[in-house]
Amino acid sequence: MDIIYSWFQQLNETTGINLPVFYNTFDRERFFSGLLVTIQLSVLSLIASVVIGVVGAWLQGSKLVWTRRIVQAYIQFFRNTPPLVQMYFFFFGLSALLPTVENEFGFQQPILGSFAWACISLSFFAGAFNVEIFRSGIEAVPETTREAAESLGYSRLGAYIHVILPLAFRVCLPALNNNLVNLVKTTTLAYAIAVPELLYVSGQIWSDYANVPEMMTLLLLIYVGLVGIVVLGMNRWERAMRLPGYGT
Amino acid sequence: MSGSSNRRQRLQDSLRSGTDLPVLLSPGSAVAGSRAGGRDALALPRVNLKAWHGVVLVLMVLLSAGVAEAQSGDGREGILSILIKWSPLLLQGFVFNLVISVMSMALGTISGAFLGLMQISLLPQVRFGSWFVTQFFRNAPWLVLLFYAMFMLPFQFQVAGVTIPFPDWVKAVIGLSLPVMANVSELVRGAVQSIPSGQWEAAESLAFTRRQQIWQIIMPQCVKRMLPPWMNLYAILTMATVLASIVGVNEVMTLADQVKAAEGGRTDLLAPLYGYILFLFFIYSYPIARLTVRLERRYAVKI
Numbered sequence: 001m002d003i004i005y006s007w008f009q010q011l012n013e014t015t016g017i018n019l020p021v022f023y024n025t026f027d028r029e030r031f032f033s034g035l036l037v038t039i040q041l042s043v044l045s046l047i048a049s050v051v052i053g054v055v056g057a058w059l060q061g062s063k064l065v066w067t068r069r070i071v072q073a074y075i076q077f078f079r080n081t082p083p084l085v086q087m088y089f090f091f092f093g094l095s096a097l098l099p100t101v102e103n104e105f106g107f108q109q110p111i112l113g114s115f116a117w118a119c120i121s122l123s124f125f126a127g128a129f130n131v132e133i134f135r136s137g138i139e140a141v142p143e144t145t146r147e148a149a150e151s152l153g154y155s156r157l158g159a160y161i162h163v164i165l166p167l168a169f170r171v172c173l174p175a176l177n178n179n180l181v182n183l184v185k186t187t188t189l190a191y192a193i194a195v196p197e198l199l200y201v202s203g204q205i206w207s208d209y210a211n212v213p214e215m216m217t218l219l220l221l222i223y224v225g226l227v228g229i230v231v232l233g234m235n236r237w238e239r240a241m242r243l244p245g246y247g248t
Numbered sequence: 249m250s251g252s253s254n255r256r257q258r259l260q261d262s263l264r265s266g267t268d269l270p271v272l273l274s275p276g277s278a279v280a281g282s283r284a285g286g287r288d289a290l291a292l293p294r295v296n297l298k299a300w301h302g303v304v305l306v307l308m309v310l311l312s313a314g315v316a317e318a319q320s321g322d323g324r325e326g327i328l329s330i331l332i333k334w335s336p337l338l339l340q341g342f343v344f345n346l347v348i349s350v351m352s353m354a355l356g357t358i359s360g361a362f363l364g365l366m367q368i369s370l371l372p373q374v375r376f377g378s379w380f381v382t383q384f385f386r387n388a389p390w391l392v393l394l395f396y397a398m399f400m401l402p403f404q405f406q407v408a409g410v411t412i413p414f415p416d417w418v419k420a421v422i423g424l425s426l427p428v429m430a431n432v433s434e435l436v437r438g439a440v441q442s443i444p445s446g447q448w449e450a451a452e453s454l455a456f457t458r459r460q461q462i463w464q465i466i467m468p469q470c471v472k473r474m475l476p477p478w479m480n481l482y483a484i485l486t487m488a489t490v491l492a493s494i495v496g497v498n499e500v501m502t503l504a505d506q507v508k509a510a511e512g513g514r515t516d517l518l519a520p521l522y523g524y525i526l527f528l529f530f531i532y533s534y535p536i537a538r539l540t541v542r543l544e545r546r547y548a549v550k551i
Contacts, residue, residue, distance in 0.1 A: 079293075080301055082487050082529075084494075085522060092518070129293060140273045171272060182293065185389040192494055199392060212399040220388050220396060227387040243272070 018211040019218065027205055034201030035222065041119060041187045041197060042226070046180055048123035053130025053176075057168075058160055060135055071131065078128035083121070084189050090121040091193040118190035118197075126183040133179060137172030138164055170241050177234040184230055185223070198222065295483040297530065297537040305527040312519035327520050334507045341500035342528050344417070348499065349486040352421045356428025356485075357478070363429060364436025365462070378433070385430035390488055397423025398495045417499075420492040424485060431481050439470035476544040483533045483540070500525055 008022035021031035060071045078086065095117055100108040112120075141164045149159035191199045198219065206215040313327040366378035385393065401419045405412040443466055451465040493501035504521050511517055 076298075076301065080295075080297060080530075081526060082490055084490060085526065088522070142273050167272065179293070181387075185387075188389040188391040191391065199395070206399075216392075216396045216399060219392055220384075223389055223392055224384055224387045231387075 017214055018209055019214050020209055020211070021205060021215075021218070027208075030201055031198075031205065034196055034198045037115070037196055037201075038187055038198040038226070041115070041122065041190060041195070042184045042230075044119050045122040045126060045187070046183060048119070049126035049130050049180075049183060050176075052123060052127030053134045054165065056127065056131035057134035057138055058157075060131065061138065061160075074124075075128045075131055078125050079132075083125045083186050084192060086125055087118065087121045087189055087193055091117045114190070114193045114195045118187075118193060118195045122183060122186060122190070125186065126179055129179045129182075130176065133172045133175045134168060136175070137168035137170075140171045141167045167243075170243050173234070173238045173241065177231070177238065180234065181227055181230055184227055188223075293484075295480055295487075295533060295537045295540070297534045299534070302527065302530050302534060305523060305530055309520050309523035309527060312523060327517065330507075330511055330517065331520060331524055334510075337503055337507065338500060338524070338528075341498065341503035342525075345489040345492075345499045346486070346532065348417060348421055348424065348489050348492060348497075349482070352423075352425035352428055353482050353485055355421065356425035357432050359425070360429040360432025361436055363433035364440075367433060367437045368440050368462075370458070382430045382433040382437075385426050386434065388427070390424070390427050391491055391494065393426045394420065394423035394491055394495055397426065416495070417492070417497050420489075420495065420497045423495075424488060424492070428481065428485055432478070435474050435477055435481070436470065439473045440466060442473060443469055472547045476540045476547065479536055479540045479543070483536050486533060486536075487529060500528070 005023045008019050012018045012020075012023070020027040022028065056071050056074070059067050062068055091114060095110050095112060098111050100110050103109045145163060145167070146159060149163040154163065187197060188199045190197050191203070194200065202215045202219050206212045309331075313331070363378050363382055366374050367382065369375050369378070397419050398416070401422065402414060404414050447465055447469070448461060451461040456465065489499060490501045492499050493505075496502070504525055508514065508517050508521060
């Protein structure tokens with residue numbers, strides 16, 4: 001690793017391409033903690049949004065009219081407002097309503113920090129799309145399959161988990177893939193509520209060193225790489241879960 | 249109505265599969281939409297606005313204004329009169345948003361069309377290069393691209409001794425046009441690929457040159473298919489213009505914060521103010537979304 005670090009230092013001395021995130025320990029730690037926060041934010045809201053999607057799609061098939069209506073209202077709200085506004089709404093609007101706790105210095109601080117709120121708002125944002133995606137996947141499972149499961153003594157939940165969801169999942173994987181990529185790209189919005197994620201940390205670094213071009217290029221490459229990893233992983237999963245004889 | 253047509257579609261599908269008990273039916277609209285775009289892993293979500301969304305927004309503004317007014321007590325100006333007082337400024341900011349959206353859409357469409365045509369070039373190097381550029385800008389977050397344009401472009405140009413200023417909002421236009429360019433490029437490529445190869449072969453057998461094939465045979469058919477997703481892209485871009493407030497362009501979000509500050513930083517103003525802005529965006533985007541749906545239905549390709 002030291003060879004790489006000294007190479008970047010030399011690069012700075014010879015060409016003026018200044019990337020302190022590689023040769024300066026403090027900046028390296030700060031940058032990689034930002035990268036870690038971005039990855040954490042992505043992974044956590046990815047998982048939470050899929051859970052929201054699965055549960056929401058199940059609730060949408062409920063027999064109770066009001067359950068369906070509430071899920072529908074949730075989808076409409078989160079689909080049709082800009083995610084930035086949602087994040088502001090959660091962070092400035094909702095967090096002010098919650099009680100505060102005392103931290104170790106004796107100050108009052110809100111229960112949930114900006115990271116938690118970013119996570120929550122991103123999960124709800126992507127979850128709204130996921131509900132629709134899962135629902136359309138469920139629509140692809142024929143009524144007869146459901147009836148067959150019922151006649152074998154499955155409950156509604158049991159049939160959903162063991163019969164319908166595995167089939168529906170395979171149908172909606174491409175659309176899910178699409179949405180999760182979008183989610184990873186939307187994590188940059190957490191910048192607006194000062195979550196120390198990659199964009200925010202890079203902002204701090206380029207205001208310290210005035211090396212905007214290098215940092216911006218690095219940032220772009222890292223995001224393209226992150227999205228590439230998600231796309232690759234999802235495509236592999238899609239291929240592994242392919243139903244023989246369906247799709248291309 | 250859509251339910252019955254769905255059912256008919258299902259019935260047809262099950263008949264085509266030759267059995268009464270198919271393993272899977274054709275998936276619903278959300279999945280079908282992404283499938284139609286050529287199994288596109290990075291397609292943008294569809295803007296899906298309905299008239300009652302507008303009603304809900306108006307109620308939200310009125311209700312939050314009412315609640316705030318009831319809490320604010322006497323001696324302070326009413327929320328609604330504040331909104332009306334600042335409306336000209338906010339509308340001005342909103343028009344600025346629209347100007348940004350139209351300009352970056354124009355810029356993105358022109359450059360994206362060229363990039364898309366390069367993606368169907370016969371030269372492998374050109375094809376690969378433009379494919380790479382397209383994927384790169386599609387995979388990068390919009391906000392990062394906006395920052396990129398903001399910080400990387402100079403604030404003025406010197407051309408032949410004349411100084412051309414390059415204000416923030418022009419840079420925002422360029423920054424927003426980059427993802428638009430990449431998406432338009434993919435639209436062009438997808439549309440060209442959706443044209444049956446028989447069209448190319450028939451044109452070739454009629455002795456059209458390649459340029460003629462593209463401009464006279466293929467592109468006229470593509471325009472129809474590209475129009476609905478292109479309008480959807482525009483609706484998304486319009487909503488993304490508020491991102492410019494993060495990098496300090498004086499558009500409607502920034503102005504809303506300034507209005508809040510001018511009124512003494514009243515936090516009870518936030519909900520009605522943001523609701524008002526959402527409503528402005530709704531009024532503008534709703535006709536576009538409806539038209540998109542209608543055009544999509546009219547131009548639906550029968551295969």
